Amino acid sequence: xxxxxxxxxxxxxxxxxxxxxxxxxxxxxxxxxxxxxxxxxxxxxxxxxxxxxxxxxxxxxxxxxxxxxxxxxxxxxxxxxxxxxxxxxxxxxxxxxxxxxxxxxxxxxxxxxxxxxxxxxxxxxxxxxxxxxxxxxxxxxxxxxxxxxxxxxxxxxxxxxxxxxxxxxxxxxxxx
Amino acid sequence: xxxxxxxxxxxxxxxxxxxxxxxxxxxxxxxxxxxxxxxxxxxxxxxxxxxxxxxxxxxxxxxxxxxxxxxxxxxxxxxxxxxxxxxxxxxxxxxxxxxxxxxxxxxxxxxxxxxxxxxxxxxxxxxxxxxxxxxxxxxxxxxxxxxxxxxxxxxxxxxxxxxxxxxxxxxxxxxxxxxxxxxxxxxxxxxxxxxxxxxxxxxxxxxxxxxxxxxxxxxxxxxxxxxxxxxxxxxxxxxxxxxxxxxxxxxxxxxxxxxxxxxxxxxxxxxxxxxxxxxxxxxxxxxxxxxxxxxxxx
Numbered sequence: 001x002x003x004x005x006x007x008x009x010x011x012x013x014x015x016x017x018x019x020x021x022x023x024x025x026x027x028x029x030x031x032x033x034x035x036x037x038x039x040x041x042x043x044x045x046x047x048x049x050x051x052x053x054x055x056x057x058x059x060x061x062x063x064x065x066x067x068x069x070x071x072x073x074x075x076x077x078x079x080x081x082x083x084x085x086x087x088x089x090x091x092x093x094x095x096x097x098x099x100x101x102x103x104x105x106x107x108x109x110x111x112x113x114x115x116x117x118x119x120x121x122x123x124x125x126x127x128x129x130x131x132x133x134x135x136x137x138x139x140x141x142x143x144x145x146x147x148x149x150x151x152x153x154x155x156x157x158x159x160x161x162x163x164x165x166x167x168x169x170x171x172x173x174x175x176x
Numbered sequence: 177x178x179x180x181x182x183x184x185x186x187x188x189x190x191x192x193x194x195x196x197x198x199x200x201x202x203x204x205x206x207x208x209x210x211x212x213x214x215x216x217x218x219x220x221x222x223x224x225x226x227x228x229x230x231x232x233x234x235x236x237x238x239x240x241x242x243x244x245x246x247x248x249x250x251x252x253x254x255x256x257x258x259x260x261x262x263x264x265x266x267x268x269x270x271x272x273x274x275x276x277x278x279x280x281x282x283x284x285x286x287x288x289x290x291x292x293x294x295x296x297x298x299x300x301x302x303x304x305x306x307x308x309x310x311x312x313x314x315x316x317x318x319x320x321x322x323x324x325x326x327x328x329x330x331x332x333x334x335x336x337x338x339x340x341x342x343x344x345x346x347x348x349x350x351x352x353x354x355x356x357x358x359x360x361x362x363x364x365x366x367x368x369x370x371x372x373x374x375x376x377x378x379x380x381x382x383x384x385x386x387x388x389x390x391x392x393x394x395x396x397x398x399x400x401x402x403x404x405x406x407x408x409x410x411x412x413x414x415x416x417x418x419x420x421x422x423x424x425x426x427x428x429x430x431x432x433x434x435x436x437x438x439x440x441x442x443x444x445x446x447x448x449x450x451x452x453x454x455x456x457x458x459x460x461x462x463x464x465x466x467x468x469x470x471x472x473x474x
Contacts, residue, residue, distance in 0.1 A: 023450050027230075028230060028275070028276070029230065034259050047354065047370050047371045047373070047387055048371075048373075048376065048383060048387070050250065050387075050390075051382075051383045051386040051390075052380075052383050055383075064464055068278055076214075078379055079227070080376060080379060080383065081375075081377045082184065082331075082371050082373060082374070082375040082376050082384075082387075083226070083227070083331075083332075084331040084335065084371035085331060085332075085335035085336040086331075086335065086369075086371070088293055088335065089336055089337050089345055089346075090220045090473065091337050096224075096336070096360075098336075100360075102226060102227060102230060103218060103229045103230070105228065106227075106228065106229060109228040109229060115379055117379065118224075118225065118227060118228045119380035120227055121224045121225060122228065122229075122232075123221070125224075125225060125232075125236070128273070129218075129219035129220060129226040130188045130191075130192075130220050131188040131220045131225070132188045132189070132192040134188075134191050134192050138192070138195075138250055141195070142195070145195065145199060145452075147195070147199065148204070148214050149214075150186070150191050151186065151214070151215060151216050151217060151218045151219075152216055152217070152221050153217065153218070154217045154219070157217070157239075157286040158236070158239070158286075159289070160231060160285040160286045161235050161239055161282045161286045162235055162236075162282070162403050163285065164281075164282060164285075165231050165232050165235060165282070166229075166231075
């Protein structure tokens with residue numbers, strides 16, 4: 001089923017989790033979810049919404065209000081936000097829309113719904129301290145260009161600081 | 177005047193594929209008397225993982241800040257994503273005691289603690305606030321009055337305003353002022369503050385490239401001879417991907433994309449070879465030819 005078809009499916013009362021909004025509002029960045037009065041400023045100013053048939057920040061917020069937990073967390077659209085924060089800066093209700101969407105992504109990620117690109121970046125951070133694996137050739141080229149060697153990072157210390165963070169644990173296991 | 181000495185924060189994208197930005201920035205900063213100290217243990221700023229784990233982002237950012245505190249030096253970042261993240265997290269942790277204590281619990285595992293004693297600044301901020309426009313203007317020996325360019329700010333150095341507090345996100349002037357300091361004309365164009373689309377690459381490339389294409393169309397319309405960026409990701413979108421966008425949407429741009437320090441370096445009389453122009457994808461020989469025809473006056 002495409003995203004579009006999924007959206008057109010009638011909402012069943014059994015899909016609704018009335019406590020979901022409180023779960024979101026409890027998290028750092030999601031606190032002001034309930035302040036949204038659906039004016040639509042976020043969607044009309046969103047650069048991604050301009051080119052996407054499905055990405056509508058106002059709608060994502062509404063789905064969170066309604067408690068359409070599965071629909072919103074399993075949807076691909078929450079991953080389309082570029083985090084440019086235009087919506088956050090322009091929201092008349094100070095909702096921090098982009099942060100609410102980030103909270104939704106975080107919850108989706110905890111449930112194992114993580115786009116591949118983020119899994120790779122997370123694994124790379126644990127391994128090298130950096131989100132991208134910098135190829136050996138690049139490192140050698142730095143030398144020939146007269147640039148100082150790259151910070152080596154300290155993966156051991158990074159793993160120590162992150163060992164209590166839930167998501168990092170689950171990514172670490174999955175990448176094995 | 178404060179001492180111009182900073183810890184260099186490179187982040188991931190610049191060493192990965194945007195060396196020209198680093199090379200030109202180091203050259204220009206050195207010439208302006210800014211001392212850069214290398215920090216061997218810095219890690220990713222955290223931003224790339226914020227979408228999947230906010231806590232991870234906070235810990236990674238705080239770890240960098242805590243290490244800078246040990247050295248007692250402020251951070252200079254070339255990437256707005258890194259600078260913005262470090263600034264934002266620093267402000268959040270300073271203002272929210274409970275959050276600070278929670279993050280410090282993680283840092284303690286590695287013998288670190290965030291106290292909030294250093295600042296992180298983007299290179300634009302260092303240039304305008306610490307080096308100062310007067311000093312920059314004095315260093316310009318070859319005003320680039322012959323060229324007209326457009327600018328593109330990176331979102332994360334401007335937004336969210338309440339955490340970053342630098343310039344006006346709706347009408348940013350810093351980069352324009354810095355461009356004008358080189359003598360070049362900075363043109364206005366439609367939707368100047370729109371995102372380049374880079375963060376969507378890997379999730380939905382088509383939407384990302386459409387965003388960049390839209391901007392390139394507006395930039396072409398005002399006949400800018402080059403686009404000036406201060407962000408590695410925006411640069412990848414416009415320079416590395418320009419050809420791809422041209423092919424995908426059947427467009428012709430040929431707009432060279434310069435890192436701001438490359439532009440400033442030219443105005444300071446540095447030869448293009450020292451500013452890594454050969455690393456750029458889009459052909460910039462035309463604009464370089466125009467600039468190099470004119471002799472420096474000092």
